[in-house]
Amino acid sequence: MSEPTELRDPPQASRRRKPAAKPKGRVTMTDIARAAGCSQATVSFVLNNSPGIRLSQQTRERVIEAARALGYSPPVFSALRPAITPFEGLDGVIGFVVDQLATSPEAVVAIEGARQASWNAGNVLLVAQTMGDAVMEPRAVQALTRRGISALIYMTIFTREIAAPDFLYSLEIPVILLNCYTADYAFPAVVPSEIAGGQSATRHLIGHGHRRIATITGEPWMQAAQDRLKGYRRALATADIPFDPELVVEGDWSASAGYAATVKLLGLKERPTAIFCQNDRTAIGCYEALKEAGLHIPQDISVVGYDDEEIARHLFPPLTTSILPHLAMGQWAIEQLETPPTPGRGRYPITKLECPLVERESVGAVSTQLR
Amino acid sequence: MSEPTELRDPPQASRRRKPAAKPKGRVTMTDIARAAGCSQATVSFVLNNSPGIRLSQQTRERVIEAARALGYSPPVFSALRPAITPFEGLDGVIGFVVDQLATSPEAVVAIEGARQASWNAGNVLLVAQTMGDAVMEPRAVQALTRRGISALIYMTIFTREIAAPDFLYSLEIPVILLNCYTADYAFPAVVPSEIAGGQSATRHLIGHGHRRIATITGEPWMQAAQDRLKGYRRALATADIPFDPELVVEGDWSASAGYAATVKLLGLKERPTAIFCQNDRTAIGCYEALKEAGLHIPQDISVVGYDDEEIARHLFPPLTTSILPHLAMGQWAIEQLETPPTPGRGRYPITKLECPLVERESVGAVSTQLR
DNA sequence: CATCCGTGCTAATAGGTATTATCACATGCG
C-alpha cells in the first residue's frame, strides 16, 4: 500500500498547496466556523436546520450572526453559466424583478412581452416581487441570483429614476432596467416616451381643429405627469398656440379628481373644446362631469386619455388614448440580452419607446362648435 | 512529512471507501463519465463549458448525450430545505407555476394572495409561466425545482380537472393545486365554489321577488359554466320555481354572445324579469341589448354578472356580481404549506372557496313590474 | 464515590465538483 504513494511523488514535488492565507472569493462554512468559534459541522447543522441535532440556542445565534456578518451564501454551481448550455433543462433562466405585480396591469404586460421574446430561445422567465420593501427586495433578488440566472430584468411600476440597490452593481450577469433608470447610466434602461406621448395626444386634438385645449394632470411629483405635461406644452408651442395656465388643472390620476377638474374647466368663461386627461381614470371622471353638464362627446367637446386601460374601450363613447408600450419594453429588454454579451458595462443611453395613440370615438372635429 | 501520516492512521483503518455499488439517488458526474467512457474531469469540463479547455467535438457530444440519458442535474443543496430557515436570504422560496399570466387578472390576484400569505413568514414567491406548452412546462418547473424551492403551487387559469404532469408526482416537496385538481386527489387542491356561487346569485334575484329568471351560460364544455348553471337550477328548485329550458340561453362568455342571447330572451312571449349572466362580459352585451330595447336597469329588469371584473363597477348601473375568490385561494395554498408538513401524501379532498356576491345597483325588486 | 446518561459539540470521513499538472500520442521537422 505504500508503493503507490511513491509513484506519485515526483509530481508532488512541484505541488505547493496553500501557499499562505487564502483570500478566496467565497465565504465557506469553515470561515463561519472560525468566526463563530465552532466547527464546520456545527455550522452545517445550524444553516441546514438539520433535524435531530441538538445545539444550544446560543451557538445557533452565534453561527447565524457570523454567517450574516460574513455574507455567506450557499454554493451554486450554475451562477455563471451562459444562458444556453448544450444541456437541455439547464437552459437559461432570466430573472424578472418588479416591485408590484397586482396593482396595475402594466407589470403583467411587460412580463408578457419579455416572455414572448424569451420563448423562442427557450429561456424561462422567473418573476419575483419586491413590494418595494427594503428587506424583501434583496431576498427576492437573491432568491433568483443564488439559483443561477443568466440575466436580470429590474422593473418598477412607476416610471422613475431609481437609486439602484447596491446588489445590482455586484451581480455578474447582465442587468436591464425596465420603466426606470439610474442617474449613472450603469445599466441599459427602457422607459416610455411620455413627452412624445403627451405631445402626440395633444397634436391629435390640434389636428382636429382644436385650439383651446385643456389638460388635467396627474400627481405633479410623478415623472410621468411632468413629462406628459411637457409634451402637451411642446405640441401647443409647435402649433403656435399660446399656453394658457388656466387650462391646466392639477389632478391626481383619480376619477374623482378628473370630475372636479372638469367641473372647474367648464366654469371657465371661455370653455375648452377639448380636454387631454393625462390618464384614463381621470377621463372617466371627466366623462361623468361632461355628461352631467349635458355635453356630448365628441360633438360638443373632445376628450383623450392616456394608458389605454381596459376600461377605455368600454366607455361611451370609446376613449381615444395612448398605449403604454410595456409589451414592447419587455421584448426590448430581452432583445438587449441577446445582442451584445454585456459590452464592458459602460454608460448606456436610456431607450425610450413610443406610446402610440389609439383612435377611438371621443375626439371630433371642432367645426360643429363655435370656433 | 511521514509522521503526520501516522497520526491519521488509526481512523483510516476504519475507512472502507465505496464498499460496493452505490445506487444513490442522484446522478453524478462520475456516473456520466462511466457511461461516456471518459473521466469525471472531462465531464466537468464539458458541462461547465470551461474556457481554455480543448476537447474533441466527439467527446463533448458523448458526454452531453450520456448526461441527458442519465438525467443529470447539478447539485442543489437547498432542494429539501424547510420553508423557514433561520438564515436571512436563505429563506424558503415557493414556486408558483401558472399556465397563463397575462390573459386574465385571476392569476395575478391568486399570486397576490399567495404573496401576502408568504410575506409574513419571509418567504419569497417565484412565478413561472408554462403557457400550457408541453415542452416549456417541464422546463419552467425544472427551472424552479432544480434551484431548490421548498414548495410548489400549480395553477391553471381555467378551473378544471387536470392530468397532472408526471413530474409533479416525483417532486419531493409539497405541491398544491390552485384552481384545478386531479382525479386521484393526490394533491391538496382548491377551486372556487361555482355551484354555490351560481346558486347564491340566483337566490339573490329570487330574494328580490323575481320568479322568471333567465340565465346566459358560458361555453358549456367548461366546468365553470356547468357548475354555475347547476347552482342556478339548484336555487330555483330550492325556491320551488319550475325550471324553464327556454330561459337558459347558451353563450360563450363574450359580450357579443351576451347581446345576442339577451335579444333572444326579450323576444320570448313571457319575458324574464331578471337575467343571470354567467360572467361580466356577457353582462356587458346584455346591458347593451337591454338599453337598446328601451329597458332600464334595474327598474324594468335586473341583471347579475359573475367574476367581478374591474369593469363591473364602471358599468351603468354598476353590476351586481360574484367575486372569484382567487385572492383567498392563493392565501389558502400558502396556509396549507404552513400547517401540516406533508402528511404522507394520501388523498386530499378538494377545497372549495365561496364566491361572495357583491351587491351593486343592477338588481331591483320586481314589485314595479307586472308580477 | 462510581456510574449512567443526556447535552452540546467536534473529529473524521463520505461523497461531490473544479482545477492543475501531466501524459500519451500523433505529427511535422531537421
Next chain:
DNA sequence: CGCATGTGATAATACCTATTAGCACGGATG
C-alpha cells in the same frame, strides 16, 4: 531517426458540504 510540439484526455488533488460516530462534561442516581 531523434526531438519538439500541439492535441485531447486524465490522475491527482484542492475544496466544499453533509453526516456519522463519538467525546467531554455536568448532574442525577444508586
